[in-house]
Amino acid sequence: MQAQTLHEEASPEVQARIRASFERQGLMGHLGAQLSHIGPGRVHITLPHRPEVSQQHGYIHAGATSTIADSAGGYAAFTLFPENSSVLTVEFKINLLAPAAGDSLEAVGTVLKFGRTLTVCQLEVFALRDQAKTLVATGQQTLICLHERPER
Amino acid sequence: MQAQTLHEEASPEVQARIRASFERQGLMGHLGAQLSHIGPGRVHITLPHRPEVSQQHGYIHAGATSTIADSAGGYAAFTLFPENSSVLTVEFKINLLAPAAGDSLEAVGTVLKFGRTLTVCQLEVFALRDQAKTLVATGQQTLICLHERPER
Amino acid sequence: MQAQTLHEEASPEVQARIRASFERQGLMGHLGAQLSHIGPGRVHITLPHRPEVSQQHGYIHAGATSTIADSAGGYAAFTLFPENSSVLTVEFKINLLAPAAGDSLEAVGTVLKFGRTLTVCQLEVFALRDQAKTLVATGQQTLICLHERPER
């Protein structure tokens, strides 16, 4: 996947499938998260900093950081899955590297290894403030493709 | 920590410190999560199942599951930390074992190894429906104690 | 699996299958590791402390600790797999809690959640010295069952 152009877009069909699924995730809307890029094997999700997503020191909560990272990785894998399939997270691991301060977070999920059953993604989360972009979390995720199990 | 009585309660001072911190976590209130037990080295957090915390199939989102697991582990460690300290999650890993269906989730954070700098917790999340309790996620978390850095 | 008697033994057929596989693992013999218990969903592997498995401070190397933990978990899963199947580690995560000092290590792999495709194990490693037993590492592992792919 490394060779893809950074801003290459997925096909309209794939984009529509991802957007429809994202809109069914009540948690994404409740947190205020938005899909900001859908490429083949790569998805970005953006989360504005609001009190509703904070932890006790006022930074964005590690749980919110992890949530958008998990969704970005899940959808990055889903862009490569066949029609009539579903995606589930098997497991993920995330290191919180720096306080999630800033105006918003951007989670980037990238497929490292695609497989018929299992797919592995890299997860990165950046804090954005003015022009600066800081890596605040990095992780790794395993996903499973459920064949012939369309989302709806 | 294994030897503690299952429902042993932390001291009133520790309970007050945990509750005050929890109330400052905007994300916990926004998700509808509640502290349901504070013992020495063990904390439970409960999350009712609502559309606002769902993923695309209607189950509770892996991100919400992870969020309450992360907070339960963080506060379990915090019950053992000295006054005037803060707790931060260094990293965690979580396996999603079964769909998070049911009326609510209960996350249980338990200290496995307490240290002056680093503490390691076990994370478990159960789905509750009527009388049944199903393990839906299990994880492991590393936390750091920031000495002489009170939360406020 | 929690309900099993601690020292319950697997059936002779399962024990034979596990021992045959273990003997084909060149690394186990090279490290000096031995199968010390084979129960249904639980396997113990013991590793004597020798200079050949040490790190730079003289303790047992985290890699050796992880190796026997990985094998103990893999075989714990394999005790529950059908005949004519193979087991592969998908991923594991391990926390090193204390220096691996002592006369030997004992790794314990226990199935937390068995599934047709994926199985999740808990990994624990204890250091043994005289009568004392200290938890030195704890981890979590995901394994995949390859059906109709016998080991030989």
Added chain:
Amino acid sequence: MQAQTLHEEASPEVQARIRASFERQGLMGHLGAQLSHIGPGRVHITLPHRPEVSQQHGYIHAGATSTIADSAGGYAAFTLFPENSSVLTVEFKINLLAPAAGDSLEAVGTVLKFGRTLTVCQLEVFALRDQAKTLVATGQQTLICLHERPER
């Protein structure tokens, strides 16, 4: 660290410190592992494929793969640590992506985030056969710096 030239070498003092520590790791010699590159924040370790490091199907054992990944990450961090310090692995997580077939493995540890107390590394392991190089494992590791605790 991303900006470093791929083959930039660490200073002679740092290289000597890493090599001296590596030689004290009995396990590295016993497995036949060798330091193949020492750059600032990046270390490579190579492991020839021999029966002594195999698993039951003849591939290199996940434990051996993990061992050289763990050491590569540990030494990558150690290149950045001050004199009179030691390095210990806090935890690591690794995904095994493909069978570790080939003539040898190359583990690459790269510092993602350096800190005074904790450092986070990316771990990658490649299988080498003739001219081909395949990513067989990818991981993430947390290390702690013990200040004023020289290795000897």
